[in-house]
Amino acid sequence: MSFAEKYKPKSLKEIKGQELAAAKLKEFVESFPNKRKACILYGPSGCGKTASVYAFANEKDAEIMELNASDFRDRKIISEVVGGASNQKSLFKKTKIILIDEVDGISGFYDKGGLLELVRIIDLSCFPIVMTANHIWDKKFSDLRRLGELIEFKELNSNVVFSLLKEITRKENLNFNDDLLKNIAIKSRGDVRAALNDLQTIDSSTKDLSERDKEENIFNVLKQVLKNRPAENMLELYEKLDMSLDEVYLWLEENLPREYKGEELARAIDLLSRADVFRGRIIRQQHWRFLIYQNFFLSYGVSASKKQAKTGFTSYKRPDRVLKIWMINQKNLVKKEIAKKFARYCHISFRRAMQEFDFMKNVLKNLDIQQKLGLEEKEKEYLKNI
Amino acid sequence: MTSEIWTEKYRPTNFEGFVGQEEIVKRIKNLVSSLNIPHLLFAGPAGTGKSTLALIVVKQLFQDSWRENYLELNASDERGIDVVRQKVKDFARTKSLGTVPFKVIFLDEADALTREAQQALRRTMENYTTTCRFLLSCNYSSKIIDPIQSRCAVFRFKLLEKKDINKVIKRIAETEKLEVDEKAASTIYEASEGDCRRVINLMQSTASISPRITKELVETIVSSAKPSDIKVVLDYALAGDYVNAKEKLLDIMLKESLSGQDMLKAIQKEVWGLDIDPELKVRLTEKVGEVEFRMVEGSDEFVQLQALLASFMLAGQGKL
Numbered sequence: 001m002s003f004a005e006k007y008k009p010k011s012l013k014e015i016k017g018q019e020l021a022a023a024k025l026k027e028f029v030e031s032f033p034n035k036r037k038a039c040i041l042y043g044p045s046g047c048g049k050t051a052s053v054y055a056f057a058n059e060k061d062a063e064i065m066e067l068n069a070s071d072f073r074d075r076k077i078i079s080e081v082v083g084g085a086s087n088q089k090s091l092f093k094k095t096k097i098i099l100i101d102e103v104d105g106i107s108g109f110y111d112k113g114g115l116l117e118l119v120r121i122i123d124l125s126c127f128p129i130v131m132t133a134n135h136i137w138d139k140k141f142s143d144l145r146r147l148g149e150l151i152e153f154k155e156l157n158s159n160v161v162f163s164l165l166k167e168i169t170r171k172e173n174l175n176f177n178d179d180l181l182k183n184i185a186i187k188s189r190g191d192v193r194a195a196l197n198d199l200q201t202i203d204s205s206t207k208d209l210s211e212r213d214k215e216e217n218i219f220n221v222l223k224q225v226l227k228n229r230p231a232e233n234m235l236e237l238y239e240k241l242d243m244s245l246d247e248v249y250l251w252l253e254e255n256l257p258r259e260y261k262g263e264e265l266a267r268a269i270d271l272l273s274r275a276d277v278f279r280g281r282i283i284r285q286q287h288w289r290f291l292i293y294q295n296f297f298l299s300y301g302v303s304a305s306k307k308q309a310k311t312g313f314t315s316y317k318r319p320d321r322v323l324k325i326w327m328i329n330q331k332n333l334v335k336k337e338i339a340k341k342f343a344r345y346c347h348i349s350f351r352r353a354m355q356e357f358d359f360m361k362n363v364l365k366n367l368d369i370q371q372k373l374g375l376e377e378k379e380k381e382y383l384k385n386i
Numbered sequence: 387m388t389s390e391i392w393t394e395k396y397r398p399t400n401f402e403g404f405v406g407q408e409e410i411v412k413r414i415k416n417l418v419s420s421l422n423i424p425h426l427l428f429a430g431p432a433g434t435g436k437s438t439l440a441l442i443v444v445k446q447l448f449q450d451s452w453r454e455n456y457l458e459l460n461a462s463d464e465r466g467i468d469v470v471r472q473k474v475k476d477f478a479r480t481k482s483l484g485t486v487p488f489k490v491i492f493l494d495e496a497d498a499l500t501r502e503a504q505q506a507l508r509r510t511m512e513n514y515t516t517t518c519r520f521l522l523s524c525n526y527s528s529k530i531i532d533p534i535q536s537r538c539a540v541f542r543f544k545l546l547e548k549k550d551i552n553k554v555i556k557r558i559a560e561t562e563k564l565e566v567d568e569k570a571a572s573t574i575y576e577a578s579e580g581d582c583r584r585v586i587n588l589m590q591s592t593a594s595i596s597p598r599i600t601k602e603l604v605e606t607i608v609s610s611a612k613p614s615d616i617k618v619v620l621d622y623a624l625a626g627d628y629v630n631a632k633e634k635l636l637d638i639m640l641k642e643s644l645s646g647q648d649m650l651k652a653i654q655k656e657v658w659g660l661d662i663d664p665e666l667k668v669r670l671t672e673k674v675g676e677v678e679f680r681m682v683e684g685s686d687e688f689v690q691l692q693a694l695l696a697s698f699m700l701a702g703q704g705k706l
Contacts, residue, residue, distance in 0.1 A: 280685045331643035348460075349495050
């Protein structure tokens with residue numbers, strides 16, 4: 001069984017990192033039909049939207065009737081299913097919740113009138129309707145937005161994902177070190193499902209994780225690129241690694257200074273930075289040929305940066321920059337929160353507030369002003385320490 | 387002394403209290419007294435009074451009910467033009483209260499919107515023109531598309547002059563019982579670069595240390611706003627010690643929770659102050675500019691910063 005299945009939250013309390021949204025969901029269902037008939041849970045993938053609905057239903061002993069985007073939701077089906085379901089009271093359980101997952105997956109062709117019908121059904125429904133979506137601000141959903149209470153699920157913080165992973169590795173008796181879990185948490189970018197799947201794939205290959213297998217390969221590759229003069233086979237080296245090119249950057253960044261010095265070091269790092277520019281552009285311009293240049297610079301290019309081959313043994317190190325940058329971002333988060341409150345108070349933009357921040361350090365330490373801005377404990381702590 | 391943020395405490399609430407922009411204030415006063423204002427576009431540098439004047443206009447128009455008839459939005463804070471338009475729609479739906487037949491929407495940093503977003507904004511402005519007046523604010527009017535500019539009365543705000551800034555300093559010094567000598571006032575003016583908000587923030591920051599504001603005190607505050615030890619990073623790099631330069635860079639970013647762009651700004655300022663060959667200074671600045679360009683385009687901050695350190699290393703060896 002997948003970890004995502006096995007560790008599904010069974011009550012709203014178990015949903016981590018979405019306390020406000022969970023409370024709003026609870027309020028919505030319990031106050032039905034006094035306020036609104038439908039609500040829309042929106043937010044990035046894997047942050048707990050569908051899980052919350054199931055968790056809540058489990059806790060309240062309610063039945064869920066689920067419709068997915070992949071279901072053929074045309075007029076007939078909806079009026080039969082949703083219309084029918086809404087009007088039947090369940091025989092065995094107390095309440096019913098109609099769940100329409102990924103409502104923004106409705107495509108124009110297959111669901112001619114499906115969206116319109118849904119809008120009408122919401123009006124007639126006897127049971128609360130909960131929808132989930134990733135993007136809700138598209139023009140075509142403006143009608144839905146009116147009929148449903150919008151409940152935002154925010155992107156989960158890596159800390160939250162990390163503590164979840166830690167809990168599960170404990171329950172599963174797995175021996176993974178914290179650094180590895182933190183890396184998985186960071187890479188998942190708030191997507192718990194993805195993080196759990198990553199965790200599980202590592203698990204099914206070795207019980208006791210050692211990154212040694214992966215590392216041996218990268219160490220060998222590094223040795224070839226950094227010590228040898230350029231060779232034709234270098235272009236395939238990174239492909240054979242079980243590692244994304246993004247990780248290769250980190251390894252090169254960390255170890256180039258250990259092997260190269262002076263001009264050759266500058267040249268190699270310059271190539272690294274050029275490859276990085278291509279990396280950024282692939283996403284923006286969807287021009288995947290740029291991968292070729294990236295790969296070339298990172299392998300052949302780096303190798304050619306030196307005039308002569310290198311001999312002897314050099315000890316390469318695992319990169320820890322990701323963690324350090326993550327720590328910087330964590331600290332930044334608090335600073336940003338303070339700046340946001342300051343911005344709102346002074347009628348300026350967040351960007352401007354960040355610019356004024358350093359000039360206002362002393363003033364922000366004042367307790368009365370912290371009160372006026374409504375700062376939280378950790379924000380006050382942060383100001384104390386700068 | 388400091389239980390209020392001074393930029394808010396000393397924000398003028400009427401035309402008479404407004405410092406600077408005399409021509410603009412005159413014209414605006416006339417418009418307001420005729421109770422019929424067109425859409426307005428306030429263009430100019432930061433801290434010159436655009437938001438303040440907007441608030442004064444609104445208070446003069448609506449008197450006590452100004453809060454119900456005024457919506458303040460910031461284009462760079464909102465998540466896209468659709469969110470802006472939704473908020474405008476919801477606000478414009480209800481009629482204005484009182485004798486003035488329209489409500490006012492203030493959209494700050496309108497030049498942060500893309501051309502497409504501005505086109506969408508123009509349509510919204512047209513749709514609600516009978517019930518709402520738009521007051522747009524921006525740093526560069528050239529970034530506002532022509533169709534919007536032609537629908538607005540454009541007012542160009544200028545940087546505050548020394549006499550204006552001195553007025554502001556005096557007003558605050560009197561009320562807060564501070565001693566500000568002439569040299570200190572000059573230093574404040576230079577550090578502010580004509581930005582009134584910066585002036586007031588500087589004053590409040592220095593006053594929180596001592597009510598006797600001297601040139602030295604102001605300089606201390608200004609330099610403490612810059613991250614420490616950037617020079618050390620550059621010294622290492624120029625001396626060819628890449629590894630230590632990189633360590634120190636990351637260290638500073640961590641300690642002061644700076645972003646890559648913050649670091650870059652600080653480095654750029656340091657470079658300008660370096661005692662080196664002018665041609666070398668130019669080449670270093672070129673490199674800094676290129677890195678900033680790449681960062682803005684979306685490259686990895688740290689990779690690019692390291693490349694910058696590496697080129698500094700070359701520069702130090704005369705090989706750039």
